[in-house]
Structure formats: C-alpha cells, structure tokens
Amino acid sequence: MSGIAGFHYHFYQPPREDPWTGLFNHEWSAWPYHDWNERIAAECYRAMVAVALPGDDGATSLFEPLTRSSFDLGPTLHHWLSASAPDVDRALQHQVRATSAAHRVVMAAPLVHAIVPLATPTDQARLIAWGIDDFRARYGEEPIGMWLPETAVDLGALEEMARQGITYTVLMPSQARSTRAPHEEWRDVAPDTLDTSRAYFVALPSGARMTVVFGHHDLSHRVAFSDLIGDGGGLAEVMAAEVGAREGVVLVVADGETYGHHHRFGDIGVAWATRELRETHHLETALGEWLRDRRPTDEVRLHEVSAWSCAHGVERWRSDCGCVTGERAGFDLAWRAPLRDALDWLRESAGSALDRELDHHVRSTAGALLDYGKVIAGEWSNVEFVARHQNRALDDDERSRVLEICEAQRNLMFSFTSCAWFFADPGEIETSIVLRYAALALELTRRTTGRDFEGSFVTRLARVRSAQHDVAGAALWRRACEGFRTSEVQIAAGAAAEYAVGASFARGRRGTWRIDYGSRDGDQVRVTLTNTRTLRKFTFLTHVTLGVDLGLHVDISDTTMWRRVGLERLGRDVVARVALARLVAPGSSDVESALSLLAADLLDREASRDDEVTLVALASTPRYVTPVGEAAIRRALLAVAARDRVVADRQALGALASAVGLSATFTPAGALRVSH
Numbered sequence: 001m002s003g004i005a006g007f008h009y010h011f012y013q014p015p016r017e018d019p020w021t022g023l024f025n026h027e028w029s030a031w032p033y034h035d036w037n038e039r040i041a042a043e044c045y046r047a048m049v050a051v052a053l054p055g056d057d058g059a060t061s062l063f064e065p066l067t068r069s070s071f072d073l074g075p076t077l078h079h080w081l082s083a084s085a086p087d088v089d090r091a092l093q094h095q096v097r098a099t100s101a102a103h104r105v106v107m108a109a110p111l112v113h114a115i116v117p118l119a120t121p122t123d124q125a126r127l128i129a130w131g132i133d134d135f136r137a138r139y140g141e142e143p144i145g146m147w148l149p150e151t152a153v154d155l156g157a158l159e160e161m162a163r164q165g166i167t168y169t170v171l172m173p174s175q176a177r178s179t180r181a182p183h184e185e186w187r188d189v190a191p192d193t194l195d196t197s198r199a200y201f202v203a204l205p206s207g208a209r210m211t212v213v214f215g216h217h218d219l220s221h222r223v224a225f226s227d228l229i230g231d232g233g234g235l236a237e238v239m240a241a242e243v244g245a246r247e248g249v250v251l252v253v254a255d256g257e258t259y260g261h262h263h264r265f266g267d268i269g270v271a272w273a274t275r276e277l278r279e280t281h282h283l284e285t286a287l288g289e290w291l292r293d294r295r296p297t298d299e300v301r302l303h304e305v306s307a308w309s310c311a312h313g314v315e316r317w318r319s320d321c322g323c324v325t326g327e328r329a330g331f332d333l334a335w336r337a338p339l340r341d342a343l344d345w346l347r348e349s350a351g352s353a354l355d356r357e358l359d360h361h362v363r364s365t366a367g368a369l370l371d372y373g374k375v376i377a378g379e380w381s382n383v384e385f386v387a388r389h390q391n392r393a394l395d396d397d398e399r400s401r402v403l404e405i406c407e408a409q410r411n412l413m414f415s416f417t418s419c420a421w422f423f424a425d426p427g428e429i430e431t432s433i434v435l436r437y438a439a440l441a442l443e444l445t446r447r448t449t450g451r452d453f454e455g456s457f458v459t460r461l462a463r464v465r466s467a468q469h470d471v472a473g474a475a476l477w478r479r480a481c482e483g484f485r486t487s488e489v490q491i492a493a494g495a496a497a498e499y500a501v502g503a504s505f506a507r508g509r510r511g512t513w514r515i516d517y518g519s520r521d522g523d524q525v526r527v528t529l530t531n532t533r534t535l536r537k538f539t540f541l542t543h544v545t546l547g548v549d550l551g552l553h554v555d556i557s558d559t560t561m562w563r564r565v566g567l568e569r570l571g572r573d574v575v576a577r578v579a580l581a582r583l584v585a586p587g588s589s590d591v592e593s594a595l596s597l598l599a600a601d602l603l604d605r606e607a608s609r610d611d612e613v614t615l616v617a618l619a620s621t622p623r624y625v626t627p628v629g630e631a632a633i634r635r636a637l638l639a640v641a642a643r644d645r646v647v648a649d650r651q652a653l654g655a656l657a658s659a660v661g662l663s664a665t666f667t668p669a670g671a672l673r674v675s676h
C-alpha cells in the first residue's frame with residue numbers, strides 16, 4: 001500500500017510580545033496562566049509533543065504524533081516556545097532529528113503571519129527569506145515545503161517561494177479553479193468535486209513548478225468543527241477507507257490548536273488515529289515523506305488570489321467582505337480598509353525614508369535587509385551582520401543606527417500581522433498589537449531619520465472605529481499604545497528598584513534589555529541599559545526610596561534632569577519581584593506566603609495605591625497559583641475594597657477580581673461593592 005492518510009497541523013498564535021521590551025503581556029482572561037500562549041502550551045503544544053496511549057498489552061507508551069505527520073509552527077510562536085516553554089521546543093528538535101530529516105516533516109512559514117499576496121514584492125521576498133532563515137537556524141537544514149499564512153496565495157507568492165527553493169505547499173480545495181490530467185482538457189472544479197487524492201503542480205510563469213497538496217475538504221472541516229476527533233480509531237477507519245485501494249492522499253488540515261485546546265483530549269484522538277493508520281492500516285502518515293519520490297503529473301490552476309478563511313479572495317484582510325469571527329450586534333467592518341491603507345501608507349513613507357538613511361551606511365540596502373532575517377533567527381549576531389554589510393568602518397553610534405533602521409523595518413513588517421483584520425473589532429488585542437509595532441517603527445524612524453510620520457499616520461486612522469469600545473482614530477491609537485510604551489527611564493528605574501532590595505537579586509537581563517549596575521555612589525546607583533537588538537546604550541543615575549509597607553519610588557536622572565517614577569510604572573514583573581524580596585524571607589520565592597502575608601497585613605491597615613499595584617503584579621506574574629494563593633488574593637482584594645476612597649484607575653484590579661471570581665462584587669466603574 002503506498003497511499004497516505006495523515007494530518008497537517010498549522011500551529012500559530014497571534015503575537016503577544018510587547019515590542020518595546022520583548023516581554024509578554026499578561027492576560028487576565030487566561031487566568032490562572034500568565035497569558036494565552038502559556039495556557040495553550042499546556043493544553044496543546046506540550047500535550048502534542050508526547051501523547052500517552054495504551055497499547056494492546058495494556059501498558060501505556062508515549063506516542064509522538066508530530067514527527068509522524070506534517071506541521072508548521074509559526075516563527076513568532078516558535079520564538080515564544082524557545083524562550084518560555086523550552087522543554088517543548090527541545091523535545092520537538094530531538095524528535096524531528098531522531099525520526100527523519102526535518103524538511104520531510106516540518107514546513108517552513110513566512111516569518112510574520114501576514115497575507116503574502118497583499119505584501120509588496122520586496123516584502124514578499126523578505127517574509128519568505130526571513131521564514132527560511134528561521135527554519136535553517138532551528139533545524140540546520142533548508143526547508144522544501146512552506147505553509148502560507150491563512151493559505152493566502154497567488155502566483156506571485158508561489159513564484160517567490162519557488163525562487164527561494166520551496167517546492168511544495170498545502171492549500172484547501174476552495175482555492176482550486178480547474179485541473180487537467182496529462183493530455184486532457186482543463187476541467188473546472190469545486191470544493192466538493194476536486195479530486196484531493198492526488199498531488200498537483202502549478203505551472204509558474206517563470207517555468208518553475210510548485211507542488212500543491214490539498215487538504216480533504218469534508219474531513220478537515222469535520223475534525224476542526226465537530227467531534228470527529230473524539231474517536232481516534234473511528235477517524236482512522238474513515239480516513240483509511242477514503243484512501244481505499246488508490247495510491248492516494250487523504251490529508252486532514254486544521255489549526256494545530258484544534259487538538260487539546262479547541263477540543264479537549266483531541267491530542268489523544270489524533271495520536272490514536274495516527275498510530276492506527278500506521279500500524280493497523282499500514283499507511284504512510286507524513287506528507288513530506290510521501291512526497292519524497294513523487295512528481296505530480298496532474299496540473300491545477302488556482303483562483304487568481306484566495307485564502308482558506310475568506311470566500312472573496314483576500315478581501316477579509318482589507319475590506320468589508322462579510323467574512324468575520326467574533327461579531328456582535330451593531331458591529332461593522334468599515335474599519336478594515338482604512339487600517340490597511342494607513343499601514344500601507346506608513347510602510348511606503350517610513351520605509352522609503354529608512355531605506356535612504358540605511359543607504360549611507362551599507363553597500364546594498366536591499367541585500368542588508370534581506371539578510372537581517374539571519375539576525376532575527378539568531379544565525380548571525382547583529383555585530384557580525386553590520387560588519388558584513390557596512391560600506392566603511394562604522395563607529396558604535398552608526399552601528400546602532402543601522403540596527404535601529406533594521407528594527408524599524410522589522411516592526412513595520414510585523415504591523416501587517418493578519419490577525420489584526422481577522423476579528424470583528426479593532427479595539428481588541430490583535431489589532432492593538434499591530435498598532436504597537438507601528439508605534440515602535442515610528443519611534444525608531446524618528447530617531448534614525450529625523451522624520452516624524454506619526455501625525456499623518458494617526459490622521460489616516462480616523463475611520464478605524466471600535467464599536468465595542470466606542471473609540472476611533474487618535475483615541476483608538478492612544479488606547480492601543482498608552483500604558484504599553486515603555487521608556488528607557490522606566491526600564492532603568494525598574495532595574496534600580498530590584499537592585500535596591502537586593503544586589504544579587506537584580507536581573508542582568510530583562511526582555512530585550514541588558515542591564516549593568518555601576519558601583520554605589522553614596523545613595524545613588526548608576527544603571528546602564530543596552531538594547532540587545534540595536535546595541536544602543538543609555539546610562540542613568542538612580543536613587544530608590546523604600547517607603548513604609550510596600551511603598552516605593554525611584555528618582556532617576558540622565559544627567560540633565562531628575563524625575564520621579566512611581567511603583568506603578570516599573571512593570572508588573574519588577575513590582576512582583578520587589579514585593580517578594582520585601583515580603584518573604586531571604587532566598588525564598590514563595591508566592592503563596594507572600595500573598596497570604598499581604599492579605600493579613602491589609603486587614604490591619606488601610607491599603608495604599610502601591611498595595612493595589614503590588615497585589616495585581618503578584619497575581620499576574622508567572623507563578624503556580626494554588627487554591628491557597630487564590631484565596632489569599634480574594635481576601636486581599638476585599639481588604640482593598642473595604643476602604644472608602646475610590647481610585648480612578650481600577651481597571652487592572654477589576655480584571656483581577658473577575659479572574660478570581662469576584663466580578664459580581666464589582667461595579668461597572670471598577671470599584672468594589674462591599675457591605676460592612
């Protein structure tokens with residue numbers, strides 16, 4: 001039997017990284033996890049790496065479904081996994097290397113989850129090249145397959161992929177227009193009439209060919225949206241029957257998060273099905289392996305432009321086509337086009353200014369930016385990158401300028417992350433995040449070129465309106481960015497606070513920042529920050545005042561003027577660490593006891609604003625919250641609420657109350673309602 005019946009997993013999450021710090025924002029809705037990446041990693045990624053299945057003899061053994069299938073793992077998600085769930089990343093690398101060549105199992109993906117057909121030709125080349133760099137840095141091999149975000153495709157995208165060495169991709173049946181067997185006429189096809197049991201080729205204008213394998217229309221849909229995955233043995237039967245006696249393909253294509261996250265225990269179902277297909281039905285299950293010696297003979301013509309989650313080409317990511325997820329009464333999609341236009345305009349205007357500036361320092365602007373993917377992937381250091389591309393010996397300031405320009409371009413690219421247009425409301429995190437990437441790109445453009453495009457950009461957002469939050473244009477922009485922009489002053493002040501509660505306890509690295517502490521000068525400490533991406537350095541003099549209880553503020557000077565930074569602006573990770581150092585015995589990191597102590601303490605005194613900030617920070621920092629900790633948080637919240645003063649900004653406290661199940665005692669304004 002030489003057919004294949006298997007699965008392709010598209011693993012991806014919208015980026016959640018704070019562009020200014022490289023840290024991941026906390027999300028109350030993912031409680032008790034720090035954020036949704038962490039939660040989905042527990043439910044799906046960690047589960048899918050090794051699934052415990054009972055065998056015939058009753059003993060349980062571990063089955064590794066990923067390397068017996070086909071998958072792509074979005075580079076931005078993979079970056080998070082490497083940093084925050086290294087066990088998953090490492091296990092994956094070991095498995096891939098032990099079972100097969102990586103390029104037979106893993107498909108590469110463009111670095112950013114952007115709609116490739118909507119990108120400029122320059123950006124298409126960069127998206128694909130940077131994705132290939134990421135693959136090479138992780139697996140030490142060149143990829144041969146590439147997954148396109150949203151399977152959004154046109155001939156230009158395929159042509160660029162072929163030019164960069166990619167030989168196959170996976171699409172869905174709705175994307176095919178017509179097919180023909182050798183020496184036969186073209187035949188129009190529909191999703192339910194396309195024969196997906198064979199691989200096809202697309203003849204590209206350049207003369208190159210791209211192999212396309214289509215997911216099984218009906219089975220892919222049923223696995224993603226029904227309970228078909230609940231019975232792994234039954235699913236294997238259905239898939240094997242579909243292959244029948246033919247040398248055919250039955251490929252179930254779905255988001256990887258279907259297994260374990262969207263469908264609880266789906267990881268077990270799909271692992272069971274995969275093992276059955278291999279051991280009982282004796283079928284190949286890994287697409288890349290099956291394609292190894294096969295050259296498709298049938299040709300397919302695709303629709304001019306298409307994607308798997310829009311019935312109107314790629315309109316979902318630039319106009320009100322009607323395709324939407326998460327809609328509610330009163331919503332409209334009129335914001336999509338102006339958001340796309342504004343970002344296209346910014347990419348063109350800021351991008352050109354950045355290119356002109358970069359041109360002064362490197363031999364080839366286009367060549368340097370294409371190679372910058374090797375820096376993002378960690379294959380080259382940024383020092384090595386500049387050394388290779390500089391057109392003369394650059395000093396430290398010029399080197400940082402080159403890197404800041406590249407970072408501005410990277411953030412512009414990230415601002416096209418497709419999730420921004422996918423959902424119903426632009427006030428939500430997916431759209432806010434692309435605006436933050438744009439905000440950092442604007443900042444870096446201002447710093448390196450002296451050109452300020454922010455005003456014009458924000459004007460172009462005028463018709464981008466969030467119905468849910470009733471904000472548009474400049475107000476929407478402020479909502480997305482305010483409270484998220486993190487200045488060097490805040491980073492340095494946070495570092496000083498950690499140093500003040502324990503020199504050995506203070507971190508030398510926080511997100512993308514390296515931190516060096518100078519010797520104490522009286523009661524002042526010199527803090528030097530280095531941005532590890534741009535190598536730009538900043539030095540400050542700091543003085544920390546530890547108030548009573550948990551109160552704290554930092555006075556800080558860049559040698560021109562002193563200013564004061566309060567606890568609430570230091571960042572939740574810093575506040576939690578500082579509080580732990582002050583609340584618990586030296587050497588301990590017992591969050592539960594810290595929370596319990598705080599709750600006890602707040603019964604004896606009136607809570608301060610810094611107590612509130614600390615309470616929220618402790619609850620939102622990575623930790624293992626046991627029932628003891630949760631109960632302590634509830635107790636502490638009630639103690640805070642027992643005061644009569646109303647604090648203006650109670651949003652975080654309100655979110656915390658919801659997370660621990662006290663939302664019923666909250667008024668809409670965020671103040672707790674307590675009867676004495």
Ligand SMILES: [Zn+2]
Binds near residue numbers: 310313315323
């Ligand atoms: Zn659509």
